[in-house]
Structures are given as structure tokens and as C-alpha cells.
Amino acid sequence: MTWREIVVVGGGLIGSLVAFTLRRAGLDVLVLDSGRPGAAWRAAAGLLTPDGERLHGTPLYADAVDGLRRWPALAAALEDSGGVAVAFREGVRRQQSDGRCEVTAGEASLHPPSVVAAARSGLEVIHAHVSGLHAVPGGVWVQAGEQGWHGRHVVLAGGVWSAALGVPVRPVQGQALLLRGPVDLGAVYGPPRRGFSRYALARPDGVYVGATARASAAVVPDARAGRWLRGVARELVPGVTATPAGTVLLGLRPVTPTGRPLVQPHPTVPGVTVATGHGRHGALLAPNTAARVLALVQAGIRA
Ligand SMILES: Cc1cc2nc3c(=O)[nH]c(=O)nc-3n(C[C@H](O)[C@H](O)[C@H](O)COP(=O)(O)OP(=O)(O)OC[C@H]3O[C@@H](n4cnc5c(N)ncnc54)[C@H](O)[C@@H]3O)c2cc1C
Structure with missing residues (x-):
């Protein structure tokens, strides 16, 4: 082996x-992904x-600002390495309750499925469902049913499913709507209503309208959420009534008890670094997390 x-x-x-960041730092990296329905990145x-x-x-603000600061260079590196455009775009508008809009300084948007495709394109990715992580002399045995791999170091980034591998995360389901049709919208936040963020943005795959949040692991669309999202679309997207019904997106956000991501050694398995709960x-936050994981892994290698 x-x-x-x-x-x-x-x-x-x-x-x-x-994985992309560790690979760029010259490390040998294998990614295992089980293609779970409900993965948050597909709906983000x-x-x-x-x-x-x-x-x-x-407590998240400093890491969030650092993530935003790192994004332009990371987006360029992703595009250079894989030739996949990630649709990074600066400029987000904020709509006031009186309808006036202001552009926020420095904020941006991108297309998450393209980010994942671009990052994966230069990596070795194997379809596998990891069922166990076991400390062994010299590293970790990563078990996937009958198969397995030895890693000198393992990073656990399984989103909400990290819970099955010993990490305290729970799902907060989000539903969104993807409308067809090229609308020159950019990205716009509506005025929050009853504490919910309401936003719409033009992406390469359509106009995205989001998003709901409820404590649930269900990966089937909810009709009530659909009605709410169509109301947001009518308010924020000009000419939306002429647009066809659209595609429903559904994802499970991984949330920790403190609301802060876990980027730290695994609580019980030595040799495993946890990166989840975002x-x-x-x-x-991903560029900040990637930099923090790189530092932890390099410190582990030096020790
Ligand atoms: C509707 C919605 C809108 C969002 N909008 C934004 C936004 O605008 N901006 C923002 O910053 N964030 C947004 N998010 C949050 C963002 O999507 C998540 O924080 C992020 O995707 C979490 O990344 P992750 O890699 O931890 O988990 P995920 O994206 O869920 O990925 C986990 C991956 O691990 C794999 N996996 C799981 N278990 C195993 C296993 N046992 N073995 C092998 N593979 C496994 C899955 O197949 C999956 O590919 C949004 C989320 C939702 C749902």
C-alpha cells in the first residue's frame, strides 16, 4: 500500500x-469525494x-475580510491552473427600503460550482465515501468501505457529513432559485426582512435568488420556501415575471455549536486536521481557511 x-x-x-492550496505549496495531495446530494457548494x-x-x-469579521482580500489572487490562480472561469466580479449593490441603491466598497461575487471545478481540475480526485479515520503508526488509515488509503496527514472537509467522523456540526438547509435569462443585474442585496437576507445576482448559469435558512437535513425542496423566493425575485430582479419558473437549488450548510468554523486538529484522531463548520x-472564508490549514499541515510536517 x-x-x-x-x-x-x-x-x-x-x-x-x-487541496488546491496544499498542492500549489508542493505537497502530494489526494482528494476523496462521495458526491453527496445536498452538498452546500452546489447551492451556494x-x-x-x-x-x-x-x-x-x-468573531468572524477578521477572517472574512482576510478571505475577501485573498480572493482576487486565488481566483486568478484557479483560472490559470485549470482554464475554468470562476466569474469573480467586484461590486455588490445594497438596496435601501426606499428603493435607492448604494455600492459597497470592495465586496465581490463568484460562481461556486466553477470554483470547485477549477480547483479540482488540477488535482487527483477519487469518488469514494469515507467511513472511518484511524490513527496508525506514521499517519492515518482512511477507510472507505472495502477500500482505503494511508495518509501521512488527513484534512477532514466533509461539510455537514463530517459529523459522522467525529466533528460537532449540524445542518442548516438553504433553498435558492436559479432563473433563466440574461439579466444585467450584477449582485444586489435587498433590505433584510424579519432577519432574513434577500439577494439576487447574475451568474454564468442564470440569475440566482436566495436564500432560505432552516434547521433541517432534508434535501427535497419546500413549496413555502419556493413561494418566498419567487417574492424576493419579483422585488429584486427587473422583468422577472417574464422569466420561466427556474431551477431549485438546495444545500446543507455545516454549522458548529459556536457558529465559528473549526480549523484545528481533530478532537480524537491524531494526524487529522478538521476544516468545516463554515x-x-x-x-x-475558504481562502483564509486554506491558508490556515497549510500552516497547520506544514507545522505538523516539521514536528
Ligand atoms: C443556499 C446557500 C447559499 C449560500 N451562499 C453562500 C454565499 O453566497 N457565500 C458564502 O460564502 N457561502 C455561501 N453558502 C455557504 C457555503 O456553501 C458553505 O459554507 C460551504 O459550501 C461549505 O463548504 P464545505 O466544503 O465545508 O461543505 P460542502 O460544500 O457541503 O462540501 C462537502 C463535500 O464533502 C463531500 N463529502 C461529505 N462526506 C464525505 C465522506 N464521508 N467521504 C467523502 N466525501 C464526503 C461531499 O460530497 C461534498 O462535496 C451558501 C450555502 C447555501 C446552502
């Missing part, structure tokens, strides 16, 4: 960008908006 230097469990927004809007998400004054901010 050959040993891999790094095995990353989960190739979503966090796992694929961690792609807003990079610390202020739009009202993070100012929260809730509604995984795209925004």
Missing part, C-alpha cells in the same frame, strides 16, 4: 480549495460580502 502525503476528505468548497450563491452578511463586530460563509 503506497502512502500519500495528504489525503483530503471532501472536495467541496473548503476541501477543494484546501457565491457572495463575498462581510458587510452584506453583517459580520462587522462578530455555515453561510464558506465561499468567503
